[in-house]
């Protein structure tokens with residue numbers, strides 16, 4: 430997985446709603462906040478693939494486009 434291109438990081442805390450989740454967002458300075466973000470709306474290219482686990486507007490690639498994600502991230506949706 431490529432390194433983050435920005436100083437901002439996200440970690441999934443919980444699926445709180447059918448189409449949104451609570452994320453912990455923090456930056457290099459150590460400041461962190463919990464934010465509710467809508468789920469990524471971009472469907473996978475393959476119809477039978479799992480939906481993207483990330484939030485709407487996330488940087489980098491969709492989880493369905495990164496095979497290693499299924500091993501590194503436990504997608505609760």
Ligand SMILES: [Zn+2]
Pocket residue numbers: 469470471481482483484487490491492
């Ligand atoms: Zn996505």
